[in-house]
Amino acid sequence: MKLEHHHIQDANNKALKSHKDHFHFLSNHLTNKGIHVDTIIKKLQDFQVAIPSWALGAGGTRFGRFSFYGEPSNLEQKIQDVGLIHALTQTAGAVSLHIPWDVPEDYNAIKQLANSLDIKFDAVNSNTFQDQKESKESYKYGSLSNTSEAVREQAIQHNLDVINIGNKLGSKSLTVWLADGSCFPGQNNFQTALQNTENSLKTIYKGLPDDWKMLIEYKPYEPNFYSTVIQDWGTSFMLANACGEKAYSLVDLGHHLPNSNIEQIVSILMLKGKLGGFHFNDSKYGDDDLTVGSIKPYALFLIFNELVYGMQNNPQNPDLAWMIDASHNVKDPLEDIIQSLEAIQEAYAKALLVDQNLLKAAQLDNDVVTCQEILQDAYRTDVRPLLEKARLESGGALNPINAYRTLGVRNQLIKERGKNTIATGL
Ligand code: AOS
Ligand code: ZN
Numbered sequence: 001m002k003l004e005h006h007h008i009q010d011a012n013n014k015a016l017k018s019h020k021d022h023f024h025f026l027s028n029h030l031t032n033k034g035i036h037v038d039t040i041i042k043k044l045q046d047f048q049v050a051i052p053s054w055a056l057g058a059g060g061t062r063f064g065r066f067s068f069y070g071e072p073s074n075l076e077q078k079i080q081d082v083g084l085i086h087a088l089t090q091t092a093g094a095v096s097l098h099i100p101w102d103v104p105e106d107y108n109a110i111k112q113l114a115n116s117l118d119i120k121f122d123a124v125n126s127n128t129f130q131d132q133k134e135s136k137e138s139y140k141y142g143s144l145s146n147t148s149e150a151v152r153e154q155a156i157q158h159n160l161d162v163i164n165i166g167n168k169l170g171s172k173s174l175t176v177w178l179a180d181g182s183c184f185p186g187q188n189n190f191q192t193a194l195q196n197t198e199n200s201l202k203t204i205y206k207g208l209p210d211d212w213k214m215l216i217e218y219k220p221y222e223p224n225f226y227s228t229v230i231q232d233w234g235t236s237f238m239l240a241n242a243c244g245e246k247a248y249s250l251v252d253l254g255h256h257l258p259n260s261n262i263e264q265i266v267s268i269l270m271l272k273g274k275l276g277g278f279h280f281n282d283s284k285y286g287d288d289d290l291t292v293g294s295i296k297p298y299a300l301f302l303i304f305n306e307l308v309y310g311m312q313n314n315p316q317n318p319d320l321a322w323m324i325d326a327s328h329n330v331k332d333p334l335e336d337i338i339q340s341l342e343a344i345q346e347a348y349a350k351a352l353l354v355d356q357n358l359l360k361a362a363q364l365d366n367d368v369v370t371c372q373e374i375l376q377d378a379y380r381t382d383v384r385p386l387l388e389k390a391r392l393e394s395g396g397a398l399n400p401i402n403a404y405r406t407l408g409v410r411n412q413l414i415k416e417r418g419k420n421t422i423a424t425g426l
């Protein structure tokens, strides 16, 4: 199924008057404060987030998986789903593939399809956390860190293959997330594991095209529960520095121990020019991969405040690869992603409202109360009319979830694809 512009316009008509009233009110209020509303709207329109191919089907845990029916069962259908989300939100102009789950059969056909839906290929993800059917060596005890050279070589070669596949699609970055680590004290030699990982990453780095980036993702635990080789931003930063200038750290919001100050991590990585990518999600306990903004929206705003500051003040840091990395059991995955995109845009818009000059002056005065007031004033502003305006002008839906439901997207997908669909992937 493909959503045409007039379908979305029809869905918008009812809500148009109320949108205009709200927008008019907010835009006057912000303009009186000296804020350029048009500039913010343009920034919202330019902010595109990649959708991971594995989030389009209902996720699951080891305890079970409940289908949402009509899920995509091949790469074409996954890209079609991203196209649906993008048509409604105008914010999902990219897809992030996972190899080997998404190896294209016909590269030209896939590229054409993505192009027709205005979707780019963002970072490609390698997978050395599962054994593939045809593979000779097992990753049970690690991949790039493994004590066996044969295993390390297989994992290195897989990453080089992934680069090659991504290159044919127009991707410009490789994301490496390793499950490597240990479950019990004594199982691993920490130094050997890190050294092997560094050497393996350096070999992969050598195969990276000049205009590519390597994004190194860290995570404190899971699936290993005693130690993880790339456990934190410091380790990822160290490895990125060891590899070279095309290697960067990738921050996944769910990959921190409780109460970590993620906004500070983001800020320091940008200062050092080493923040390359971002995985959005939310969590209560660990890597819960819940809908963005569903649990800690203020923390998300504070993170965006640092991202906005960094994008304005750190030319040493490159443009970031933005991606949603969430997947779970109970919602229609497309509706879930739409909610995540809305939360991302909302936090971004609020961060754009922060008056950086006033904040700096209050910081210089050590006026702690005013510093907090400036941030909270931005956070407490209902920016949704700005998001609506940005979408409306780009041809998207005023209210994407409503439009998705009134246009009967899921039912249509079930009609086309059937009920018993299983998305490939996790
Ligand atoms: C795993 O926890 C990481 O968040 C990865 O970024 C990602 O979820 C994985 O590569 C998907 O298979
Ligand atoms: Zn991630």
Ligand code: ZN
Residues within 6 Å of the ligand: 252, 254, 255, 287, 325
């Ligand atoms: Zn994760």
